[in-house]
Amino acid sequence: MSSRTVIRGGLVITASDEIHADVLIEDTRIAALASPGSQNWSADRTIDATGRYVIPGGVDAHTHMELPFGGTHASDTFETGTRAAAWGGTTTIVDFAVQSVGTTLREGLDAWHAKAEGNCAIDYAFHMIVSDVNEETLKEMDLLIEEGVTSFKQFMAYPGVFYSDDGQILRAMQRAAGNGGLIMMHAENGIAIDVLVEQALARGETDPRHHGEVRKALLEAEATHRAIRLAQVAGAPLYVVHVSAAEAVAELARARDDGLNVFGETCPQYLFLSTDNLAEPGFEGAKYVCSTPLRPREHQARLWQGLRTNDLQVVSTDHCPFCFTGQKELGRGDFSKIPNGLPGVENRMDLLHQAVVDGHISRRRWIEIACAAPARMFGLYPKKGTITPGADADVVIYDPHAEQVMSAATHHMNVDYSAYEGKRVTGRVETVLSRGEPVIDQREYTGRAGHGVFTPRSTCQYLN
């Protein structure tokens, strides 16, 4: 049975336009936009968006639901994590399926499908973490692309776990150059970092703040530079994930000025948090341990600049939550044993709206870096990431004037702390539609596990 929803009176914001318009949704898709009040559309449901923004649902292209890490698992399941994402105005996640060393990509991908299927409140897609590059894996990359898994993460960090050496990276990049895949790089020199970790621990430097000190900005920049050159040699595009150091942004900017197909992502934690948080007393700093690490706050200006000048294209969360109690605590007395990762899938759209309020970015750039660019980067556009006839009706009614205070007491992520505890922001999600169905309705959760479906992706749309 067909259903019609009309959203009236709001300011529709996309990456390219801001227009006062009414929006007609038929079943799961956007059917039309029209000047306010100009059309007498009949509807089963009318949403009054007067004084509100009408924006595309967020696309978070970097999450780790249930990721095994450091002897434990990320604390959000696909069910809890996608519900929290919806609360925060995100309607699509791209999560990382994991190939462990000694297994195939197929086994890793099947395991991730099994975790997600029937459990998600919003739509989801997968990247593939490639930990074991060999002849079989390289062939499997081609097959995954046909199944809509078109991007592959490699790690220059975490020796002995996810780490690939330069030869393995080059081989995967050469394959991507031929099959249209996009290599996503965790760019930190993990071999050098492990030496510095060992030396720090030997000196008795065991507190969380030392995590930031050993994972030096220069070692992020060096790895970023090396990844760019390897991609250039392979003739492949490159997407560098979770960029945090000013020096790494400079490497990306230089490569892009040289005309290379090099892209960069940063995350809210690098824009809003700093080594001051890692240095919080009494092991509180463990809450902020992630890799790449938080940097001194001076780096933030370069990240904002990169987002304005398009040297950085995407803001994703790298949502990888571990509870303070029982999980982060595994690293008491040894910072290298603190599971790496921060919660944030629920906070991204609001924090980036706060960046609009603070004057760092424009409203349209907010939508571009949070919705349209990640959708284009990962082959989901215009199904996701915009409001246009034919697009999925993933729509957020956003109140730009509401005030909120971020807190673990009120968030919906399955984690016992907020990285932004007590932070006051202006703007809040009011209603969220996922393919036309209300998931959040006037700040009531109306979604259900299983509504979200696997969404196959085309290859990167910045390369077409």
Ligand code: URP
């Ligand atoms: O600290 C982080 N980023 N944890 C998740 C794994 C990764 O490297 O993205």
Ligand code: ZN
């Ligand atoms: Zn990473």
Ligand code: ZN
């Ligand atoms: Zn990650």
